Amino acid sequence: MPEQLEGSQAVARTVAACRPEVICAYPISPQTHIVEALSRLVKSGALHPCEFVNVESEYAAMSVAIGASATGARAYTATASQGLLYMAEALYNASGLGLPIVMTVANRAIGAPINIWNDHSDSMSQRDSGWIQLYVESNQEAADVHVQAFRIAEALSLPVMVCMDGFILTHAVERVELPDPDRVDAFLPAFEPRQLLDPSAPVTIGAMVGPEAYTEVRYLAHYKQMQALDLIPEVAAAFQQAFGRASGGLLRPYRSSDAETIVVALGSVLGTIEDCVDQLRDDGHRIGAVGLRTFRPWPAEEVRRALEGARHVIVLEKALSVGIGGIVAQNVHRALEGLPITVHTVIAGLGGRPITMASLRSLCERGLAGTLPDTTFLDLEEALVDAEIGRMRGGRRSGPHAENMLRDVGTVGAAGLT
Amino acid sequence: MTATRLKYFQTGSFAAGNRLVEPSERSEQAAPGRANAITCGHRACQGCGEALGARYALDAAMRATGGELIAANATGCLEVFSTPYPESSWQLPWIHSLFGNAAAVSTGIAAALRAKGNTRTRVIGQGGDGGTVDIGFACLSGMFERGDDVLFICYDNEAYMNTGVQRSAATPPSARTATTQAVGEAPGAPWGQGKNAPLIALAHEIPYVATATIADLRDLEAKVERAMQIRGARYLHVLVTCPLGWGTASGDAIRVARLAVETGIFPVWEGGDGEVTAVTRIRHRTPVEEYLKLQTRFRHLFTPVRDDATIARIQARADRNIERFGLVGEAGQHPLDLHEEGGS
Amino acid sequence: MFETRFHGRGGQGVVTSAELLAVAAFQEGRHAQAFPSFGSERTGAPVVSFCRIDDRPIRTREPISAPDAVIIIDPTLLHHVDVFSGLTPGSQVLVNSSRSAEELGLGDLCSSHRVARLQVVPATELARRYLGRPLPNAALLGALAAMTGIVAVDSVAAAIFERFSGEVGQGNARAAYAAAELVPPSSGRAAPEEAPGGPTVMAGTSHA
CATH class of the missing domain: 3.40.50.970 (Thiamin diphosphate (ThDP)-binding fold, Pyr/PP domains)
Structure with missing residues (x-):
């Protein structure tokens, strides 16, 4: 019940x-x-x-x-x-x-x-x-x-x-x-x-x-x-x-069998991604998603089978391996070795940053248009980062990053609508 | 086994052969059917106090529980020398997980037994001083305050011996270790540091806390036996000598431990629920120098120039123990002297 | 999909309100998703919660940025927090206050046609009267039900009884019904496109 x-x-x-x-x-x-x-x-x-x-x-x-x-x-x-x-x-x-x-x-x-x-x-x-x-x-x-x-x-x-x-x-x-x-x-x-x-x-x-x-x-x-x-x-x-319910398993494809572009992700963001796929499908785009259920052990064969028909794979992940980039993306890369598929890494949703339908849609559209770079930080506030990089270049004692950038943002402790 | 100490006039010691005493008074090690919980063939150093202490403690616990015993061991000498894979000295179910978590693993074992309705099988957690008073202290304190049904035994050899004799919070002041070298103006371990684990255990108001040494193995056995009659969190802190780390002759293991007691350096007591209730009296009060000079970790106090000031400071520490715990005097004179003691 | 955003302060039951609305929708056999703003706010700090209601399973997990309805549990937030963020001309706003919209300085919100409807309900007063405590959430949910038709007031009451037993449940349910009575009935199940063209202002002060 x-x-x-x-x-x-x-x-x-x-x-x-x-x-x-x-x-x-x-x-x-x-x-x-x-x-x-x-x-x-x-x-x-x-x-x-x-x-x-x-x-x-x-x-x-x-x-x-x-x-x-x-x-x-x-x-x-x-x-x-x-x-x-x-x-x-x-x-x-x-x-x-x-x-x-x-x-x-x-x-x-x-x-x-x-x-x-x-x-x-x-x-x-x-x-x-x-x-x-x-x-x-x-x-x-x-x-x-x-x-x-x-x-x-x-x-x-x-x-x-x-x-x-x-x-x-x-x-x-x-x-x-x-x-x-x-x-x-x-x-x-x-x-x-x-x-x-x-x-x-x-x-x-x-x-x-x-x-x-x-x-x-x-x-x-x-x-x-x-x-x-x-x-x-x-x-x-x-x-x-x-x-009587399909739950778990290794991975779950969503409208991906004929897709040219496939978004790979894990966790709750898959729901928003599926809604996004539906919207783009309605607009005639050949896009789909693959939701990973098992990350360890790594289901390399199943991932390869699920993605081998695509031309572009967008791996959207909520973690960052500092010094190299995506973690899931590295694994996907290996699973697709030798196939003519471009794998894009998208780092998204870090520290609770909302992954909105609007951002996802524009991301997918860039993927479909072939204009997505190798690695993207979704919704990165570049001005904020640039200001801090500027401070670092400006002098040795530039202070703590987080506190500097919060001061730039200026609305610490506000309603937190997101 | 009773707690009565017997004085053997033939040898002038408390450690005469078992044939001189009633069977009920004999050490478990004299029993042909003893458990041999830690059996021969292990790879401890010659004269290892920890191997000796663990053997007496666990066999006594095995006797007290009818063999219904599980042990969880911290990383350290005892773990390493007893389980060089594929060999194992352990004749009881035994698990080693990590350096700092033996008390918590013991809690888990006790919880599992409780969930299964098993009231027969008892749990011992054990480790060296590093695994007990340093890295394992949070887990130990947690186990104490929850009152988990575990006896935790610390085999205290006063430094990290397994890794090559580095200082722990149980290392005495002025002792040379690999990380408190005997150089500079104040050679050896610093003064004013370290912690008294048994008294901290007592402050948890757990039902049983005791100290013991390998100089009085019958006392160690009796304390393990008493501890196993009680439910809840219990703590036994056993001073064990280490020929390697202390720089003592292998044959002096028991002699040095006895001097730790007779000088007042290591008070042997028993208590629970926040109070010390009994102490083992010093029979022949001995100057600390007698204890120190047998150990190369204190050699810098005597050579090249004798350091009278530091020796006096160590003597003052011992004297404070004697005063605080009432270690010297006639039986019945000190408020803590509740045990009947003395000759038979 | 009907999306509601709740504004209040820590300790005022902001999260519970969204959950009760979700349970009310669930009672009607619909799909609902309630979630808080995920902060670590202490008592008294501004808090936001959300509720989505739909006739089919809800998959999206993004925060609600363009709400169909906004409930302001604590009117002292009106001029501190952007409680009207993301409102569309189809949105409906419900404010807990014994004062009128003009007194609250919200006249502009209506006259500028920024929202479809603004309703002020003295929910705290109703709660004091029926519950004996100043907890306005049940009354506000009753008013929301009447105002938008997104759920029936009976479903709100059922959700309240599922969560609160005895006197507390009864008092909250009475407050919900009383608040609903102060609100003119809607033309049916609310959807942004069905909302009235011009703003309707109701300031429920007559009974205070």
């Missing part, structure tokens, strides 16, 4: 339906509503048995999840932004140990300058951490993909990050049909750990491994993650069969 729900509530109730046995929580916006709701479900007895642990940091959150998972408990946590970075060491440890922890990342920018708004800088920075990374377009998909995430994680004994756009999804109230708890029980078998801290059969977990076997252990980590390229579509298909 559909409900009108905040994204965070939808995720919390779905996670509860997955019956995690240990949940660790540390507050950070915009993830906090999720663990707050779970705290209520555990405290009220609605989610039982489950231990809800209020930890002292994200580093501890992931560490508690590691201990719990190694003891055979289904473990869950959620974080964002600085929190994800603060647990970075434990992220690599969880994947290195092969512990099937599921974590929601409510995507948010990384400071400095401190910024609480949405982009993908946080999860993209951990793309090599050994975690499977799934991105969702809507709150419906966020709910559905969490159920799939537990199944994928436990099947492979690998941790899974479900990345949902902070605020844009977590704080949006919209129609969601929560996965029915009974069907979730049927869909999600009890957690059978591959390794277990058990006094009746003692094992050593986390030993030091030297040069004689480290490469092989890392190879296996890669091998296991690449297996997810087969498993993720299988689980998405099984989910569709059980729940």
Whole structure:
């Protein structure tokens, strides 16, 4: 039965339906509503048995999840932004140990300058951490993909990050049909750990491994993650069969089969892109979109198949690899190696900058006209940047960038209509 | 096992052979069926105090829990020398995650056991002083204040030995380490720094906090046993000597630890809920010099020129411990002297 | 698609208002999307929230820049924040105040034909009367329903009851109905092109 729900509530109730046995929580916006709701479900007895642990940091959150998972408990946590970075060491440890922890990342920018708004800088920075990374377009998909995430994680004994756009999804109230708890029980078998801290059969977990076997252990980590390229579509298909909804998977094409120009993106911006594609199609343009659902492992073959008919590919991404540019674009480039396709990078939506239909449309029109440069910063206020570059050239002690530019903008703390 | 200390007049020590005492009084290490939680073949240095302390502590815990025990280990010597893959010295379920998170991993294990309704299996977290009082301190404090059902044992050898003897917050003043070299006007570790982890643990109002050393292994065993009778967050801080880092002879491991106690350098006490409730008295009060001169980390205090002023400062620290904890005097005279103690 | 923007201050239920409107639309089987302005504002700071309503699934995630309706929960914002940003000649504006549009300095907004309609409702007074507390949101949603027809007042009441139980729910619902009565009925479900050609000014001060 559909409900009108905040994204965070939808995720919390779905996670509860997955019956995690240990949940660790540390507050950070915009993830906090999720663990707050779970705290209520555990405290009220609605989610039982489950231990809800209020930890002292994200580093501890992931560490508690590691201990719990190694003891055979289904473990869950959620974080964002600085929190994800603060647990970075434990992220690599969880994947290195092969512990099937599921974590929601409510995507948010990384400071400095401190910024609480949405982009993908946080999860993209951990793309090599050994975690499977799934991105969702809507709150419906966020709910559905969490159920799939537990199944994928436990099947492979690998941790899974479900990345949902902070605020844009977590704080949006919209129609969601929560996965029915009974069907979730049927869909999600009890957690059978591959390794277990058990006094009746003692094992050593986390030993030091030297040069004689480290490469092989890392190879296996890669091998296991690449297996997810087969498993993720299988689980998405099984989910569709059980729940009647298409959610998750590796990627989703939108009106792209005959498209000359295809926009590639991940997350909630896909909705606006699809509306934009419809507008341009109405005007007779051969444009489409491909929404990536899985970013790690990288579905190179599927991406190539989805894009091979295009002439121009516009990769729109909410993260920036300083010193080289796009992150998703680099991966797309590799997937399209040898094909006569131009790949454009568009850095958009950083730190909560709205990605408007108007900007998207003009971007796509430039793409269709073949006038889009290699890399574009969408809606960049060039005057602002130029002024600061001028100050830097003008003298050594030009001061902090962020504060200088805010002074130029002049409306600090105003209504924030965007 | 009782907590009563036995004095063996044949040897003048508290560490005579087990054949002299009642079976119930014997060390777990004398039991043919002991767990050997950390079994032989590990790669610790000769005379390693940590290996000795961990062996006694874990076997006592195994006895106390009937073998229903899981251990989480911080990165450090104990972790490295016990698990040179594919070998492992651990005969109990054991996990190593990171340097700073052993207490939090222990919390996770305890939470999982609770969620599964398993009240039999108990959890020990353990690490060296670096993993406990420095990089792991936030996780440790969090575990304490939440009251998670974990006994955390710190094997304190007073520096980062695994990485080559660098200073930690447990390094005593004037001690030479690789990052507090014995050069300049104030050689060795600086004064006025460092933290007292057991007293900070006590300030968390957790039900059990104790200190121990490898000089009195029966006391260590008894404290582990008592700790395992209690639920909630517990802390045991064990002074373990390190021949490499301290510059002591391998054969002097226990002797040096005993001198740490007898000089007042390392007070051995027991407490909980915010109060110190019992202390181990000093039997032969010894000047700190006797302790210092066995260790090359303090050699600069004696050669080329004797540094009387610094030795006196160290003596004053020890004297303050003796005064503060009531380490010297007849049994029953100090308010903290609640234990029955002395000869049998 | 009908897009509404709410202006108020932190602590005044600005986000809740948008959510209640979304729930009201959902009660009618329609699609709705409510979202806040994503700030880290403290109590008393200007806050904005948004609600989209449509008969088909809503995919777009861009902020609302050209709203069909603007609700100003706190009239003290009128001259501090650009609450009229993005208004079109088809837009409708609802202001919470016991004073008239002229007294509020909004006469120009109507006479210049910048909006289709301006309605002032003493929602805080109504809330005091029916709820016993100065929380004007339910009354404003009732007035919005009557003014635009975007949802039925009954749906607003149903959304209120879903969120608030007992006396609080009852009081809020009564305030919503009372506010709706102060507003002349609209000609049906609002759409920008159906809005009246000239500005209509209603200053609900008669009952104060």
